[in-house]
Amino acid sequence: MNNNLSIVGAPMDLGQNRRGVDMGPSAIRYAGVVERLEQLQYDIEDLGDVEIPRPDRREDQKEHLRNLKEVAEGNENLAKTVDDVIQRNRFPLVIGGDHSIAIGSLAGIAKHYENLGVIWYDAHGDLNTGGTSPSGNIxxxxxxxxxGIGHERLVNIEGYQPKIKPENIVIIGARSLDDGEKELIKEKGIKVYSMHEIDRLGMTQVIQESVEYLTHKTDGIHLSLDLDGLDPQDAPGVGTPVMGGMSYRESHLAMEMLAEADIITSAEFVEVNPILDEKNRTASVAVGLMGSLFGEKLK
Structure with a gap:
């Protein structure tokens, strides 16, 4: 893994309608992410937070897409920052912020790869569009x-689409999928490990299969980890908690195995909401998982 690591905060809370997740980057920094990764001998550069525009509440929410203009602008800013990090041969670690920031992360990252793989560690598929979303939350x-599926303002960030191919995606931890998402998964043949598969196979096999599935056909792999992938008992400070999630122990195992495989070329940790949290517990969980991903070992 690239030892030169750049932390980019994306204080986005406009992709949904529960306030507080914009404070996620601050909570993660407060939980000691810089110090934790410096102890692992990484050269850490904290670039602070990208600018996220504030919405004009008088503006109509058009096309069933909440805060479309501001979400697009914020992700354009993030994409440019991440692009610059990679051009300087550094590893981008994005901290959020709601999961809409993955639009900007992937836009800035994927242009540097022919076949970028994505591990989507999440309770949700995040495969809705304005037409299928029950809420309009981006x-x-x-x-x-x-x-490349969705509003043109979003899919064309950084001037190209699609950013990734369906056969280069693995979703891990899904347990809340809307009907439109299920149809898209079947149509595109996206590989999904639901909690049913994780319970039956065990996390070890799930990660082994995911690594094997992606490494032979990709030239880089992005990890997008939503803290609501974990069970709410372990990560209470998230906006859309879903019972029956992956445990703290399973998630550490997953991160440790990804570290051993040495395949992750960029990462983001999202949906930490300190307002909904207990004494910054979820941010501390996020930092602990980052430690495991970046090679922290007990012995």
Whole structure:
């Protein structure tokens, strides 16, 4: 893994309608992410937070897409920052912020790869569009947008689409999928490990299969980890908690195995909401998982 690591905060809370997730980057920094990764001998550069525009509440929410203009602008800013990080041969670690920021992360990252793989560690598929979303919340759409499916303002960020191919995606931990998402998964043949598969196979086999599935056909792999992938008992400070998720222990195992495989070339940790949290517990979980991903070991 690239030892030169750049942290980019994306304080986005416009992709959904619960306030507080814009404070996620601050909470993760407060939980000691810089110090934790410096102890692992990484050269850390904290670039601060990208600018996220504030919405004009008088503006109509058109086309069933909440805060479309501001979400697009914020992701354009993020994409440019991440692009610059990679051009300087550094590893981008994006901290959020709601999951709509993956639109900008992937837009800035994928242009540097022919076949970027994506591990989507999440309770949700995030494969909705304005036409299928029950809520109009863009944080439920970033994977679809990155496949080139969705509003033109979002899919064309950085001037190209699609960012990724469906055969280069693995979703891990899904347990809340809308009907439109299920149809898209079947139509595109996207590989999904639901909680049913994780319970039956075990996390070890799931990660082994995911690594094997992706490494032979990709030239880089992005990890997009939503803290609501974990069970709410372990990560209470998220906007859309879903019972029956992956445990703290399973998630550490997954990160440790990804570290051993040495395949991750960029990462983001999203949906930490300190307002909904207990004494910054979820941000501390996020930092702990980052430690495991970046090679922290007990012995």
């Amino acid at each position: 944080h439920g759409m970033p994977l679809a947008v990155s496949l």
